[in-house]
Amino acid sequence: MQSIPHVDMSVFKTDFDKFVQSIGEGYEVNGFVALTHHGIPASTIHQALDATRDLFALPEDVKKQYHKPGLGGARGYTPFGTEIAKDAKHVDLKEFWHVGREVENSDEYPQLVANVWPKELPSFKATMTELFSALDELGNQVLEGIAVYLGQPRDYFRKRVNKGNSILRPLHYPPIVDKGTPSVRAAAHEDINVITLLIGSREPGLEVMSKSGAWIPVTILEGAIICNVGDMLQRLTNGLLPSTTHRVVNPPAPYNEVSRYSIPFFLHFNPDVMIEALPQCVSDENPAKWPPITADDYLMERLREIGLIK
Incomplete structure (x- = not known):
């Protein structure tokens, strides 16, 4: 594998069966694809990346006003050097902000807490809610496409993620001051959620581990959106669709002397969805690998592992 497969999203409307095969086979290879012709305007993406740059350019004391202790980083600001990848020895070299689903009330799912918006950037809310949607x-x-590939009704996931605790994460990797640091921008990890969609970055550094154990730099067409399988979907498919290890390495000069910005969108199940291997993904040769667990219980378990919940 030289890079990740590209999937043309325009086929979703013109030839759905072809789309199903390309998305399913793309994910079976390595859990990562790049979505082209996805229909999200370049202006929407560039505005969001520019807003991310403006957000993290705010003074430290201003940003820290939006850090909410006890929320596990669920909304608002998480300072530099807070998150650590599962089983890693050093914190990641990043700071980020979490935007969740805008909800009228959270009676059904108290996990969907109110968003935190920086009053210093009045357009930030509109920019990020547009990108979230x-x-x-x-x-x-x-x-x-994945649902049909797995032999499920086409709307199988829609009704299971429509009130999910999904997160948009504007992310800033500052310039690397200490060239000898043992930390990297994001240590090797897998994502917790169902699928992740990533816009940006305009700088190199993202690498994906191939099935042979080699690290593959992600090279994609300009404007494509990277989309990878998370651990929740891996559990649901009993490993058929793999949640692949990836990282953001410290790049060579001159890229290590400038900031890197990206915005992943972590798409989650509704909190009460039971994640249990689909029957057609279980066989004598491939018995169920994981016990059933609710999406919220699994999320909390993993957030403790990465240091966001103590």
Whole structure:
């Protein structure tokens, strides 16, 4: 594998059966694809990346006003050097902000807490909610293809993620001051959620582990959106669709002397969805690998592992 497979999202409307095969086979290879012709305007993406740059350019004391202790980083600001990958020895070299689903009330799912918006950037809310909605819909289209590939009804996932605790994460990797640091921008890890959609970055560094154990730099067409399988979907498919280890390495000069910005969207199941291997993904040769668990219980378990919940 030289890089990740590309999937043309325009086929979703013109030849759904072909889309199903390309998305399913793409994910079976290595859990990562790049979505082209996805329909999200370049202006929406560039505005969001510019807003991310403006957000992290705010003074430290201003950003820290939006850090909410006890929430596990669920909304608002998480300072530099907080998150650590599962089983890693050093913290990641990043700071980030979490935007969740905008909800009228959280009676059904108290996990869907109110968003935190920086009053210093009045356009930030509109920019990020527009991107959240666009990526949420794109993710649902991907999941429609995956559902049919797995022998499920086309709307199997839509009704299981429509109130999910999904997260948009504007992310900043600052310039690397200490060139000898043992830390990297994001240590090797797998994502917790169902699928992740990633816009940006305009800088190199993302690498995916191939099945042979080699690290593959991700090279994609300009404007494509990277979309990978998370651990929740891996559990649901009993490993048929793999959640692949990936990392963001410290790049060579001159890239290590500038900031890197990206915005992943972590698409989640509704909190009460039971994650249990689909019957057609279980066989004598491939028995069920994991016990059933609710999406919220699994999320909390993993957030403790990466240091966001103590």
